[in-house]
Amino acid sequence: MSFFPPEDFSLDPRFIELQEELRSVLFAGLSALSPSASVTPEPQTTPVQTLDFSNVSINIPHDRLICYLQNWVTECAPYLDKFDEDKHFQIHVPLMAQKSPALLYAMLAFSSRQMERRGLTQEGCDSLELYQESIRLLSPGLQAKDPNMLVTACILAVFELMSGGSKNWKRHVEGCASLFEFFGVDGFSGGLPQAVFWCYARMELCGAIISDGTETTVLPLSKWAPSPPESLVSSEQIERYNLVERTFMTTDHFQNNGSSSGMSCNIGMMSVLRR
Template structure:
């Protein structure tokens, strides 16, 4: 397909949006102040914590879980080792599917209380699609709810996450269902952690996702550390196979978001080299990802490349600004930059047809790009995000000698980041778009573009419950003005 840039200087009267699932045509046609939704106070997790976050019970249980996870990770070895060959995956599935009759009775009792069946249905219909967006086998939507029938801690974990999503989405006050379920999940999880049982991994990742919904952006890495330690201890990585592989990639996307939040100062907690099987060299990754012949794995390849981009930039930042002796000299950085840029372009050129858009339209101020495959949405957006980061850090000598064509325009990539989110309403993908939209939004100069991005960020939060409005003041600071409640602009 041919990539054509949109007009870099759009005018308010030139919008031609025809199939944006987020906004009606009247919302966007003129991109005038009257088309902007009323401003609401940002429920920024950094400044307006709710009762869940402020609860001493939550804080104490969160620290207890963290302590138990690290104690498990520091143990000599897990009772049941993870296996790339999938042997323990089969064992794990067998154990959970063939639990004792008492476990079935326990889960029936759990679901008989209050609104728990409603929370389970919401998990399957809404939340699981976030976690499964790069997984056609739908491990979180189909396998894990089935396995939870004989695993009370797993059942409590998915109920807690679902309840928390509803509380955040509806901004419920004095609702503590998620806290009660979270506490019970940890209570029942503790013996499994002590036994260093591999079935703790999906439970801990789901609880980690709940904590991400409730954490300030600056505190994300603290919540991610425990799962990273477990993956290391159990030898789980992006090619472990089966359920554990799907769980790993769900965590990897959260880890990448944390790296993007750091704005070039930090890499992922779980280093990209450890996302591959032990002993795999970096140059072998391309063939390893492509060997699977699976569009989901090619999408995961985009996540890995974006993580490598964060790693490259953070290495250079720390070498220059903190005098960290990590070997990222100017020459080394330039060579790594060239190799990674080439890999990013190869990713784009070798995408399977499932990851190509089914429709594109060069409308203003943003192009419209529609995908039908879930994994295509975020993987393509992450590609453009990585390219923005790469171009922003491009070595000066290369700027004078390389002609990158359209791919060398940060503005073009930024508009595609925004266009992808505007055209594709999948909840998991718009959740994962918050940091890409922040990076892209900073590059845009026209007020009609700014209004649309702010409206999009508000829509993400109201649609999914995932905090996104905290990025609005950051964007307004970068633009030099605020968008008022009425949609009028005020100089800072």
């Protein structure tokens, strides 16, 4: 068996195959959803049991899985929560993962990959096996319109970005963009959807900057905020909306013209992914 440098999976045939499988699962899941259905993710109607490691098909010792969970809470989640004072990835997502196997394995894959990148693992690469398991469990959740699939897809996208390099960044985020658009989630949705959106948005922005302004975001900037109300009833509301518009216009300018801040964003994103 060939081994690739721990910092890059881009040449690993298994990673490439799984990446394509994830894209297929996401787009197939979206195409199967009725366009007339509610645009808000619905809870599963059937009871979901807490995951039992003894009932799954992975061959990773339980003590290593526990180590990855601990690493998620202490090292990984704080960086995904960088601008979220409610710490959804650190506090809420682990609780949700108790009843969502796909989400749990996405967390474990991300944490395992982060430890591999830091040289903290000596037993080979568990991350691809965990990544594969999360993908396998993702399809039923999409069919059930499980709201946990939004955060699962986002975590897997970040996993791909830090595993396979940034050249094909659009392929890592296209599935997420389609999910956000279908379910009508934007940067002001509130709660976990909002936190997940801004985690996704950082990938979009850094990807656009990495491309030196030659590519725009996958999810149009007009979808990043709700449509303006027909009437803004107070000057405070008007100023708040104008601030959002100016922020998006500035972002678009950096994408199209490039900026010295692009390098700092790129470095910042890569340092987060490699911690």
